[in-house]
Amino acid sequence: DAGVIQSPRHEVTEMGQEVTLRCKPISGHDYLFWYRQTMMRGLELLIYFNNNVPIDDSGMPEDRFSAKMPNASFSTLKIQPSEPRDSAVYFCASSAGARSSPLHFGNGTRLTVT
Amino acid sequence: SQQGEEDPQALSIQEGENATMNCSYKTSINNLQWYRQNSGRGLVHLILIRSNEREKHSGRLRVTLDTSKKSSSLLITASRAADTASYFCATGGGATNKLIFGTGTLLAVQP
Numbered sequence: 001d002a003g004v005i006q007s008p009r010h011e012v013t014e015m016g017q018e019v020t021l022r023c024k025p026i027s028g029h030d031y032l033f034w035y036r037q038t039m040m041r042g043l044e045l046l047i048y049f050n051n052n053v054p055i056d057d058s059g060m061p062e063d064r065f066s067a068k069m070p071n072a073s074f075s076t077l078k079i080q081p082s083e084p085r086d087s088a089v090y091f092c093a094s095s096a097g098a099r100s101s102p103l104h105f106g107n108g109t110r111l112t113v114t
Numbered sequence: 115s116q117q118g119e120e121d122p123q124a125l126s127i128q129e130g131e132n133a134t135m136n137c138s139y140k141t142s143i144n145n146l147q148w149y150r151q152n153s154g155r156g157l158v159h160l161i162l163i164r165s166n167e168r169e170k171h172s173g174r175l176r177v178t179l180d181t182s183k184k185s186s187s188l189l190i191t192a193s194r195a196a197d198t199a200s201y202f203c204a205t206g207g208g209a210t211n212k213l214i215f216g217t218g219t220l221l222a223v224q225p
Contacts, residue, residue, distance in 0.1 A: 004156070031211050033213075035215075042215065042216075042217050042218065043157075043202065043215035043218075045212060045213070045214065045215075048211065048212065050211070055210070055211075056210065056212060091156055091157070093156075093157075095211065100144060100145040100147075100162060100164070100206050100211075101211070102147060102159035102162060103149075103157070103159060103204075103213060104159070105156030105157045105158070106156050107154075107155050107156045108155075108156055
């Protein structure tokens, strides 16, 4: 089991550029979550999917953020255009089945927008 | 807004001592989970306690839950330098699979 895989590990971009973060969940997991972690706001849930369908995107900060899950093994989080305040570590996590299942996290993408 | 608040924000102890971290939350839950995060890594699940449970053990970990006070505690016994990490509580409730994380406690275990 390779665990949740995120890419890239680090991303540095200039304000106004498009950024795409990628996630491969654990095979067989039917829930996928995107979190953002900053010193000021801690861990924030942005959006989560069940069976590739977005269930709750109430945490997505604004229209500049979008997430997709075209199939069970791949998800993207896109920021367009990026702003310095988007700088954070973005985590993807997956879980299997029932409510209260533990989350399995990737090692995150550290995004810096200059 | 965040569901959980952890206390203390930071804790420094000597190897071999016990470490206790507390978590308070605001709304009703059906489970509470504890996670560990090493620097530069993702979170790792440690233990889950359901709302109808009061105490749970796993190795050197002991978790308690008091739903009347909306609080939980994580006790790590006989701490080791390798326990140095941030520890987060996360609450799940209602009909969703959402987990809301607390602010975390940074634990430093001095060898």
